[in-house]
Amino acid sequence: MKEEIAALMEQVRSKNPLVHHITNTVTINDCANVTLAIGGSPVMADSSEEAASMVKLAQALVINMGTLTESTFTAMVRASQEANRRQIPVVLDPVGVGATSFRNEKAKEFLQTVDPQIVRGNASEISSLIGEEAQTRGVDAGNVNEDLALLASRAAKLLKAVVVVSGPVDYISDGNRTIGIQNGHPILTKVTGTGCMATSLIGNFAGATNDYFYAAIAGISVMGIAGELAYRSFGESPVGTGSFHIRLIDEVSFMNSRTWQKEVNFVEV
């Protein structure tokens, strides 16, 4: 498996997938830049009038609910339905689901009309998405958390999608197989949009392979590895969050199969 995923690092650069995003206004620039950094091409058109036309040109669609409004929601549904019809993979990031009833209802409505192929969120978002009480207590950095691995697997079966539950360990499940990835650094939580960027990376890989399980592992691990390498690049110097943000994108732009294979840290689930 590691060989095939490693090979995706070059595959995404040679295929140069067009990745259509309908995303939030906070991290939209970072999502576009991380797409370019890993080898894809971003298009961020989010008007409901053209979302369905634009997605026809794309190899993957990323739906990010960070700053959801009625009008972007309409664009999300139209683009995703068109993507479903054309078997273009839809990657969903249900940002903040669980926080307000507006988000909960919109996420529910989305899942009733659209089939995402990959869903990435933290434990609380994924729990809310499948109508469970979030059980984020007991999350222990660096150790496998049985509850979260099971959450990923349960959500994957329910949603008939590959599910990523992000955290100190990331759990990726397609319902049958569940993988834990332990890359990253706590400072990633001090820069806005590292979750959104991880989802964008997943979208890029999903645009370059039909194996969405591998695409999800590739995307989430690249963000974690880039975070580690960016942090390490400061050596003994203090790590400011502004500079870390920039070096994080640098490290994504430097990523290749050799670095990935050397740095990726699978954990037994």
Next chain:
Amino acid sequence: MKEEIAALMEQVRSKNPLVHHITNTVTINDCANVTLAIGGSPVMADSSEEAASMVKLAQALVINMGTLTESTFTAMVRASQEANRRQIPVVLDPVGVGATSFRNEKAKEFLQTVDPQIVRGNASEISSLIGEEAQTRGVDAGNVNEDLALLASRAAKLLKAVVVVSGPVDYISDGNRTIGIQNGHPILTKVTGTGCMATSLIGNFAGATNDYFYAAIAGISVMGIAGELAYRSFGESPVGTGSFHIRLIDEVSFMNSRTWQKEVNFVEV
């Protein structure tokens, strides 16, 4: 007073306030990142459908009128009214008020329906907000400007809020006390959003203390000090505005009570 404000540097990190922003699309990423850098957690939901629900989870609300539209205005009013009901502090940044009648009317309408606890703007914006002719002539970098100190105090009384009039010297008044802070560097005006970020910082401190006068002083002085330290960090090298922008956020992420106390520069008013 200096001791109490210095202590806020650690207090905001330990309390980790959730700071809800309804803000502009230009500097929204910077506002989120500066919130993380000082120790808060940002949420930037700006849809009118959920703004009032989202603010219930927050410890402070930042309203920034930079790219005001009818629909974000509705979100601003709903969120602010809910914040007022729950005694969650509302921090207003009336960006560009005075420039168009649309902005003037919206700002007026806002103040008629909502009570902000803190307002930050430049002399022209604060003057316009209270219906005065802006008198920005005679502003002299590095010297106390009596007119501006009085403007802050007058606006504070009228608005029943803590008011910050930003400039080479920042004046902070609660109507009784007026403080001048002389930190910062002219290059701060060459990066977009340094005013917005200052307002976000104030929002973070207001989410960590009930003393909004101190919160305003803390927020505005942190931006000025971070600007000085960022500039100084270049030593003899030329200071490009792109790199300065990044180091500015670095310096906010490094801020602590010791640095603050060493660097803050109060001036007699």
Next chain:
Amino acid sequence: MKEEIAALMEQVRSKNPLVHHITNTVTINDCANVTLAIGGSPVMADSSEEAASMVKLAQALVINMGTLTESTFTAMVRASQEANRRQIPVVLDPVGVGATSFRNEKAKEFLQTVDPQIVRGNASEISSLIGEEAQTRGVDAGNVNEDLALLASRAAKLLKAVVVVSGPVDYISDGNRTIGIQNGHPILTKVTGTGCMATSLIGNFAGATNDYFYAAIAGISVMGIAGELAYRSFGESPVGTGSFHIRLIDEVSFMNSRTWQKEVNFVEV
């Protein structure tokens, strides 16, 4: 001609034009920062209610269709009509025109109601804008492409505007004269918004001179030169796209007539 254009580097800093942008949400922050970096002042108000009032205060208007919606389109038309009435130059960036019928129709409608003074796009966008089949094959980095030079000239005549066709060589034409500029670096395509920023730079120069042909040459060449200098500044170190992005803005902020004259590379057309 080189002398006059070189002089614009200082002229834009001394005139400090207010450049009103109605632009996309992806690169809006970069457009504002690059405006400050070259010596202008950005205002990014995009609400249809105030766009026409805001533009009255400006020396140039930049219209960028990157994330076009019905509501921003209304703002674009209102602001541009007011700009036309007041002889404030309108600089159009028809991002993505050719990709969807929504964009094609909106661009057509825009050109039927408004006269832009300068239009910048890649070969595909400019072709679509004038209703031609895009002929982007045969584009050869580093060599003059007769087809593209003629495209610029033909578009300029049809649109009665200065037209910039961007690519490895940029072609600028007013219909009579056509100039080729060969500055830049391929890594510029790995950062989102370098096209948008070039358009913003053109807007800044158009706000500082009545010679829009020179303004267009100045803006597009500054972006190319800044790209080269930013790349060169890494020396032997690997060039990450995050850091390159920041240094690009640094180099714009360092630009002056001496650097420009030394680095600009005109090619015979």
